[in-house]
Amino acid sequence: MPDTHHPAGSPDVPGGGRPGLRADCANCFGLCCVALPFAASADFAITKDAGRPCPNLRDDYRCGIHARLRDSGFPGCTVYDCFGAGQKVSRVTFGRSWRDDPRVAARMFEVFPVMRHLHELLWYLDEALSLPAARPIHAELGGAFEETERLTAGTPDDLLAVDVAAQREKVNALLLRTSELVRASAGGRSPDRRGADLIGASLRKADLRGANLRGAYLIGADLRGADLRAADLIGADLRGADLRGADLTGSVFLTQVQVNAAKGDEATRLPPGLTRPSHWQGPAAGPPEEPGRVPARRPRPRRR
Numbered sequence: 001m002p003d004t005h006h007p008a009g010s011p012d013v014p015g016g017g018r019p020g021l022r023a024d025c026a027n028c029f030g031l032c033c034v035a036l037p038f039a040a041s042a043d044f045a046i047t048k049d050a051g052r053p054c055p056n057l058r059d060d061y062r063c064g065i066h067a068r069l070r071d072s073g074f075p076g077c078t079v080y081d082c083f084g085a086g087q088k089v090s091r092v093t094f095g096r097s098w099r100d101d102p103r104v105a106a107r108m109f110e111v112f113p114v115m116r117h118l119h120e121l122l123w124y125l126d127e128a129l130s131l132p133a134a135r136p137i138h139a140e141l142g143g144a145f146e147e148t149e150r151l152t153a154g155t156p157d158d159l160l161a162v163d164v165a166a167q168r169e170k171v172n173a174l175l176l177r178t179s180e181l182v183r184a185s186a187g188g189r190s191p192d193r194r195g196a197d198l199i200g201a202s203l204r205k206a207d208l209r210g211a212n213l214r215g216a217y218l219i220g221a222d223l224r225g226a227d228l229r230a231a232d233l234i235g236a237d238l239r240g241a242d243l244r245g246a247d248l249t250g251s252v253f254l255t256q257v258q259v260n261a262a263k264g265d266e267a268t269r270l271p272p273g274l275t276r277p278s279h280w281q282g283p284a285a286g287p288p289e290e291p292g293r294v295p296a297r298r299p300r301p302r303r304r
């Protein structure tokens, strides 16, 4: 399901991260389009069980409606990113397709979410390692990256035995320290809004420089013209948030999926490595969506 997750997708993968941490659908057997379930909703036109191929998945593992996912009722597919887990499971862990052997298929679909969790951690660690402000802890970040990467190289049994929650906790502690260093260097004085309920909040032109918005619920928030430089946006829910004219340069742990789920325009300033979604083009977006009308999506892992 991709824009970033472009299972069956295209190479319009946004930047950021090492190549192995970017979805490479050409080398994946469309795992996210098969392994993951979804329910008919504003995000998905149909209901599909886990392990059942999406009917839009073609024989060549490409999405038959990739160019028109939103118009076809599958916007949920544009806000998923496997962080390169799909091609890793397809080409490294198994080296063959789920279509080749149904017994292998079940294992692949079990391993895929584990790999996806680990690759997401690698993505954030990679970003942290690129931040000059985090230099004092680069050695620890590098160690955590190597350790996590080693876990991804295991056999299917090894991967299924990984304590993902423990690894996530260990990495998250380092990401928190990274966040503190970055925000301190930016001189941000914004109040701590970690995990805050800011659904539909009016934050137009708000000074959120260096703000801690980890896991904040910003669904449908009006962030037009807001200053979000050096803000920590890890896990923030930006679905339907209005970022027109907002400045997000230097914000940390913002992913393409979060950007894809928001609204913006030509005046929105993004961190390097992230791209302006195609649906931000064209006529200016309307007023912020009513929170109650924001489509429900598959829950995402949250970090606080």
Ligand code: SF4
Pocket: 001, 002, 006, 007, 008, 032, 033, 054, 055, 056, 057, 058, 062, 063, 064, 065, 066, 074, 077
């Ligand atoms: S519509 Fe189906 S095949 Fe296309 S991206 Fe979504 S899940 Fe994959």
